[in-house]
Amino acid sequence: MNLPGMKQLALDIGIATGPSFDAFFAGPNEAALRHLQVWVGSAGSPALHSPVPTYLWGDGGSGKTHLLESVRVALGEQGASVGWLHAGLLEPPEFDERWGAVLLDDVHLYTAVQQHAAFNWFVNAQTLQRGVVAAGALPPADLPLREDLRTRLGWGHVFHMQVLSESERRAVLRQAADARGVMLSDDVLDYMLHRFSRDLGSLMELLTQLDGYALQTQRAITIPLIRSMLENE
Secondary structure, three states: OOOOOHHHHHHHHOOOOOOOOOOOOOHHHHHHHHHHHHHHOOOOOHHHOOOOOEEEEOOOOOOHHHHHHHHHHHHHHOOOEEEEEOOOOOOOOOOOOOEEEEEEOOHHHOOHHHHHHHHHHHHHHHHOOOEEEEEEOOOHHHOOOOHHHHHHHHOOEEEEOOOOOHHHHHHHHHHHHHHHOOOOOHHHHHHHHHHOOOOHHHHHHHHHHHHHHHHHHOOOOOHHHHHHHHHOO
């Protein structure tokens, strides 16, 4: 059972340092990571990236949004802006021809208005040979979307994203802690893995915050320290 606010905290702090390809532990999602790295690095000009769409689907915590954010960061480093449509953007803007790519997140949650905008963005992006990278919780065939959008999301590269196993998350956290010179007991690792988000990025950011709090308070990282940090948020 999660303590009040703990899972939400892990989700919130997971975006604090900014996602990147380098910070993504692929595990079973290596193919999706490599595909997007090649796609982003395929040309110096955003307009020359392959226009064949990519769709990522899988459970929450599998890294879909992390990879979309990583694409946005990488294209930004090349000087390109992108269109970003997510379920919380209730009034999407018009397509902008200056965008180097279109990123569509949580497509399974889109309202009719968002679906209309996503279809418009998709068609414009394809016309101008711009890329589309999308993500959702379901495979294309099962998406509760208008048919013309659903079929377009599924005609390119499709990757089923897997949530890292507990042993994989444990190994990554242990390695990251060792690299920091931080001692994490099995009890602390169990607490982090079972009380917080399954998303590895969130767990890594939690480790960063715990390390800082432990240094600040001159205490070892223990379960009482974690609780103390949360109480002082």
